[in-house]
Amino acid sequence: MTLSNNVLCLQLQRRLLLVVVTFFLLLSSALAQGEEEEDGPYRGKYLGKLNSYHHQVSGDVYAVNEFTFLIVGFNYDGNGADTFFWSGASNRPGPQGFIVPDEYGKTNILDRYHNKDFTLTLPDRKKITEIKWLAVYDLNNQNNFGDVYIPEDFEPPMPQLGGTFSKRSHNVSSSSIQILDSKTIRIKDFTYDGQGKRTFFWTGVGAQPSSRGSKLPDERGYLDPIRKYNMETIDLQLPGDKTIFDIDWISVYDVADNENYGHVLINDGLNVPPSLVKVIPFEFSLPNCRQLHKDLQVSWEVFGPQITFQLSGQVAANDYMSFGISGSDVSSQMIGSDVVVAYIDEIRGYSVDYNITSLAPCVQVLGQNKGVCRDDVVGGLDSFQLNTYARKDGINTISFRRLLKSSDDGDKEIFLDRSNYVVWAFGQLDSNNEPAFHTYYPKSDIVIDFNTTEPVNDCFAFTSQKETPPQLWERTRITDASVRSFNAYLGPSGGLRGYQGLTGHVSSGLAWYINGYMIPELYLKRGLTYTFKVRGGNNPHSPEHYHPLVITDDPQGGYDRLSDAKQSEIRVLAGVEFTRRGRPKPTAAGPLCLSRYPPNYDRRLDDIFPTFKKFNRSLITECVDEAPALLEITPNITWPDTVYYNSFTHGNMGWKIHIVDSYTNLRNGARPLTWSLAIILLPWMVLQY
Ligand SMILES: *[C@@H]1O[C@H](CO)[C@@H](O)[C@H](O)[C@H]1NC(C)=O
Numbered sequence: 011m012t013l014s015n016n017v018l019c020l021q022l023q024r025r026l027l028l029v030v031v032t033f034f035l036l037l038s039s040a041l042a043q044g045e046e047e048e049d050g051p052y053r054g055k056y057l058g059k060l061n062s063y064h065h066q067v068s069g070d071v072y073a074v075n076e077f078t079f080l081i082v083g084f085n086y087d088g089n090g091a092d093t094f095f096w097s098g099a100s101n102r103p104g105p106q107g108f109i110v111p112d113e114y115g116k117t118n119i120l121d122r123y124h125n126k127d128f129t130l131t132l133p134d135r136k137k138i139t140e141i142k143w144l145a146v147y148d149l150n151n152q153n154n155f156g157d158v159y160i161p162e163d164f165e166p167p168m169p170q171l172g173g174t175f176s177k178r179s180h181n182v183s184s185s186s187i188q189i190l191d192s193k194t195i196r197i198k199d200f201t202y203d204g205q206g207k208r209t210f211f212w213t214g215v216g217a218q219p220s221s222r223g224s225k226l227p228d229e230r231g232y233l234d235p236i237r238k239y240n241m242e243t244i245d246l247q248l249p250g251d252k253t254i255f256d257i258d259w260i261s262v263y264d265v266a267d268n269e270n271y272g273h274v275l276i277n278d279g280l281n282v283p284p285s286l287v288k289v290i291p292f293e294f295s296l297p298n299c300r301q302l303h304k305d306l307q308v309s310w311e312v313f314g315p316q317i318t319f320q321l322s323g324q325v326a327a328n329d330y331m332s333f334g335i336s337g338s339d340v341s342s343q344m345i346g347s348d349v350v351v352a353y354i355d356e357i358r359g360y361s362v363d364y365n366i367t368s369l370a371p372c373v374q375v376l377g378q379n380k381g382v383c384r385d386d387v388v389g390g391l392d393s394f395q396l397n398t399y400a401r402k403d404g405i406n407t408i409s410f411r412r413l414l415k416s417s418d419d420g421d422k423e424i425f426l427d428r429s430n431y432v433v434w435a436f437g438q439l440d441s442n443n444e445p446a447f448h449t450y451y452p453k454s455d456i457v458i459d460f461n462t463t464e465p466v467n468d469c470f471a472f473t474s475q476k477e478t479p480p481q482l483w484e485r486t487r488i489t490d491a492s493v494r495s496f497n498a499y500l501g502p503s504g505g506l507r508g509y510q511g512l513t514g515h516v517s518s519g520l521a522w523y524i525n526g527y528m529i530p531e532l533y534l535k536r537g538l539t540y541t542f543k544v545r546g547g548n549n550p551h552s553p554e555h556y557h558p559l560v561i562t563d564d565p566q567g568g569y570d571r572l573s574d575a576k577q578s579e580i581r582v583l584a585g586v587e588f589t590r591r592g593r594p595k596p597t598a599a600g601p602l603c604l605s606r607y608p609p610n611y612d613r614r615l616d617d618i619f620p621t622f623k624k625f626n627r628s629l630i631t632e633c634v635d636e637a638p639a640l641l642e643i644t645p646n647i648t649w650p651d652t653v654y655y656n657s658f659t660h661g662n663m664g665w666k667i668h669i670v671d672s673y674t675n676l677r678n679g680a681r682p683l684t685w686s687l688a689i690i691l692l693p694w695m696v697l698q699y
């Protein structure tokens with residue numbers, strides 16, 4: 011070989027090397043991309059593509075936690091004879107292993123799959139770190155159709171511990187935060203004095219908290235300034251499609267003064283489980299949108315003298331959404347407000363104009379309707395025209411329009427030359443399709459400027475997750491044969507753990523308290539005489555606090571509000587007599603005795619109380635010093651086995667009376683509820699673990 015040949019050779023070798031190196035660089039970057047799966051939602055730790063050998067097996071495999079795989083885009087033609095998901099700890103798939111139950115937890119022979127996403131959980135609490143591979147395997151022929159290997163250094167995604175909130179001012183502090191999954195942050199022992207001006211949970215990117223961030227809904231999904239916290243453990247969920255990989259810090263931040271009261275940094279690249287929350291994208295039809303709560307949006311457009319609104323809410327199918335102009339010009343106030351109540355029933359959608367003169371269901375007070383009343387029952391006009399309504403992916407969307415200045419003088423004008431204080435609420439409808447006590451409503455001022463030159467929009471996608479059923483307060487039964495008299499007075503109905511949870515009925519906000527308990531079930535024996543000492547208010551001018559006690563066979567109560575036809579179907583057992591003209595008249599209206607919240611209390615926090623006893627202790631009881639009205643009853647053979655005590659004026663305040671022939675054997679019959687509830691919840695708890 012000559013010298014020149016040698017040089018040529020070297021040059022050639024270099025070229026080749028370059029090509030080879032470039033090739034490997036490209037390859038490895040391609041591989042890296044495969045590993046990271048940069049685009050698309052975070053799904054956990056990527057384990058790789060299923061190696062495909064037979065029967066068109068393919069798909070991507072992730073680990074979402076120690077026990078569970080997520081398979082994305084899984085395909086299998088279903089033609090194997092005896093084929094299962096199969097896993098084991100041997101070096102490669104073979105007869106040594108165990109069946110991994112399918113996405114339904116079943117160990118059936120696999121059917122055909124076309125581009126399916128699902129999770130598989132290893133049986134018997136086996137961990138992914140204890141196995142070497144997951145395969146689609148035919149047990150009969152011992153044939154491997156496809157597999158994926160667990161890397162040696164695999165670490166399963168797990169909740170990760172983070173830092174503590176820095177203590178800067180307003181007593182902000184916490185223990186270590188926990189990143190539970192890609193969207194959920196648990197703050198332990200969180201404290202804040204509640205004294206900031208416009209202070210929020212605030213999140214964003216960069217080394218330090220700054221005004222260039224965005225609001226984080228509080229633990230109940232509110233976007234209002236946050237309340238005072240005293241060593242509480244709360245879970246915050248990042249809104250819309252945001253994940254912890256999109257943020258660098260969480261702060262308690264005052265946007266009025268641009269001041270950071272304390273913050274915590276979020277580490278990069280946390281190996282946490284993916285969030286199970288489903289993000290529901292939405293399409294706008296109107297240019298402006300305000301997020302009122304995590305689960306409620308209002309969007310609008312002004313056109314000439316007219317404004318079109320659209321309410322979208324993640325609510326139950328029959329729940330109502332309400333929005334309107336405040337009763338006050340200087341704050342957001344329910345009383346005096348002019349609102350729309352929008353809902354969808356089995357047949358169609360509605361946008362009904364309401365006038366709120368008192369925080370109680372609409373009742374007749376001396377010939378006049380008072381409370382939360384439809385405009386058309388208080389002499390006004392329904393000023394809203396329904397446009398469209400739809401329910402999709404658990405979201406109700408209802409659009410309607412009205413004139414800025416409507417022809418009904420009772421309606422509030424919507425101003426364009428200034429901002430408007432607004433109110434909103436959502437919750438359940440009662441059996442008359444009237445709004446019951448709202449579950450969600452703001453406590454702070456909300457101001458909207460409807461006149462926008464550039465569209466404004468702070469809305470984010472809805473996120474849905476399995477709701478944790480609330481743990482109910484203790485159920486009380488008064489089965490003591492020696493108790494023949496009952497003190498009946500009024501108190502708040504509590505939140506989801508209280509009246510609503512215990513009865514499954516919507517609540518009006520108030521409930522009967524009997525012998526110190528909220529809506530106990532009473533056991534009365536036929537032939538014995540019992541006395542109710544009634545203190546539910548005897549001023550018929552009061553829309554909120556006029557509650558004669560009645561006993562009927564109707565669970566809902568509110569006899570006076572019902573139509574004649576409905577009334578005729580109900581058997582009244584006590585508490586009502588009929589005038590000569592056949593009008594019902596209550597007989598047991600006593601002085602008002604009311605357990606009420608202390609001043610400045612936020613009743614939306616009722617569910618924080620673990621028991622009724624503790625809740626009851628937080629209340630203040632005030633009673634008019636007059637003798638109670640007496641309602642004496644002697645149940646007889648004609649009484650049905652279950653009757654109900656209730657209010658004559660409002661629905662959904664009382665509960666059951668069991669009419670028995672003997673008090674013995676009752677103890678066995680009165681089975682505590684906790685068991686049946688546990689049985690219902692068990693599968694759920696196992697799933698969550
Ligand atoms: C802040 O905390 C201190 C003690 O840590 C306490 O004395 C003070 O009352 C707290 N301030 C507020 C407004 O809660």
Ligand SMILES: *[C@@H]1O[C@H](CO)[C@@H](O)[C@H](O)[C@H]1NC(C)=O
Pocket residue numbers: 346365366367385388389390391418419420421
């Ligand atoms: C609504 O209530 C207010 C009192 O708060 C009253 O002035 C107004 O006329 C009522 N509107 C209608 C439509 O009846």
Ligand SMILES: *[C@@H]1O[C@H](CO)[C@@H](O)[C@H](O)[C@H]1NC(C)=O
Pocket residue numbers: 426427428461462463
């Ligand atoms: C709407 O806002 C614009 C600019 O802010 C203002 O010029 C206009 O007068 C407003 N419209 C009404 C009806 O007040």
Ligand SMILES: *[C@@H]1O[C@H](CO)[C@@H](O)[C@H](O)[C@H]1NC(C)=O
Pocket residue numbers: 525526527623626627631
């Ligand atoms: C609830 O509070 C009232 C008034 O303080 C009290 O009389 C009653 O015994 C309490 N009920 C219970 C179950 O503790």
Ligand SMILES: *[C@@H]1O[C@H](CO)[C@@H](O)[C@H](O)[C@H]1NC(C)=O
Pocket residue numbers: 583584644645646647648649
């Ligand atoms: C049974 O009770 C009802 C309702 O209290 C009463 O109207 C009726 O007269 C009673 N019947 C008998 C047989 O005592």
